[in-house]
Amino acid sequence: MKVIRLGLNMDHVATLRNARGENDPSLLELVFEAQDGGADLITMHLREDRRHIQDEDLFEVRKHAKLPINLEMAMTDEMLAIALDLKPHSVCLVPERRQELTTEKGLNIGEHFSRLQQFTEKLQGAGIAVFPFVEANTADLKLASIAHCQGVEIHTGHYARIWKNPYLRKQELAKIQRCAQECAELGLELHLGHGLNYFNIYDLLSLPGLEEVNIGHAIIARALKTGLQNAVSEMKAILRQVHDCGDRD
Numbered sequence: 001m002k003v004i005r006l007g008l009n010m011d012h013v014a015t016l017r018n019a020r021g022e023n024d025p026s027l028l029e030l031v032f033e034a035q036d037g038g039a040d041l042i043t044m045h046l047r048e049d050r051r052h053i054q055d056e057d058l059f060e061v062r063k064h065a066k067l068p069i070n071l072e073m074a075m076t077d078e079m080l081a082i083a084l085d086l087k088p089h090s091v092c093l094v095p096e097r098r099q100e101l102t103t104e105k106g107l108n109i110g111e112h113f114s115r116l117q118q119f120t121e122k123l124q125g126a127g128i129a130v131f132p133f134v135e136a137n138t139a140d141l142k143l144a145s146i147a148h149c150q151g152v153e154i155h156t157g158h159y160a161r162i163w164k165n166p167y168l169r170k171q172e173l174a175k176i177q178r179c180a181q182e183c184a185e186l187g188l189e190l191h192l193g194h195g196l197n198y199f200n201i202y203d204l205l206s207l208p209g210l211e212e213v214n215i216g217h218a219i220i221a222r223a224l225k226t227g228l229q230n231a232v233s234e235m236k237a238i239l240r241q242v243h244d245c246g247d248r249d
């Protein structure tokens with residue numbers, strides 16, 4: 001029986017820590033709490049401007065934590081060199097704009113196809129699984145498959161924004177559902193991320209082939225009230241419910 005994996009995105013912890021320039025809160029202590037709460041991966045986005053996660057964070061987590069790392073990064077030579085040195089379990093390739101508050105869009109694979117192919121080959125050669133972050137459109141999935149990526153992470157930011165509107169939600173769910181089916185046909189592993197929370201996650205649980213979700217904001221925000229271990233284990237409990245519905249093998 002497979003359970004949907006939870007990658008906890010720690011970027012907000014680093015943002016808070018950096019606000020005072022000390023090691024408070026300690027990212028590593030919170031990684032241990034996440035571990036105790038049942039997180040399956042630690043996700044960190046090393047941005048080119050280093051606005052939250054720092055290079056040392058990645059290597060400290062790798063050294064001291066048991067959980068595998070999912071590194072979010074832009075397709076730059078600098079990030080490639082860091083990834084090859086760090087050797088995380090997986091890499092999620094994201095587009096990056098300096099002015100953005102958070103990752104706004106999926107990667108335009110059509111525009112960056114040959115770079116994606118090169119990065120995938122090099123990263124996979126070092127034993128790192130590659131997942132481009134894409135919009136919910138089937139054309140990008142085909143290209144990710146041609147580039148031999150293990151899978152994709154579908155950007156659920158739009159779904160999260162329109163979730164309160166039942167009509168738009170139904171439309172967006174249908175789009176994501178089509179993508180999930182296409183992933184299954186192409187043999188791509190399906191991940192989802194961005195804007196997911198304790199309410200909007202339910203409609204996605206029965207997507208065929210969903211293997212992993214990467215969640216940051218909602219869990220870190222809840223942790224302020226409940227502590228991180230509880231916030232993570234509550235989300236894990238939701239991710240397990242799919243089995244109670246008998247929807248997955």
Ligand code: PXP
Pocket residue numbers: 009011045072092094102103133153192193194195196214215216217218
């Ligand atoms: N996945 C990717 C690729 C992201 O860029 C982010 C945001 O850093 C997340 C998942 C997590 O998004 P959120 O913080 O909205 O849960």
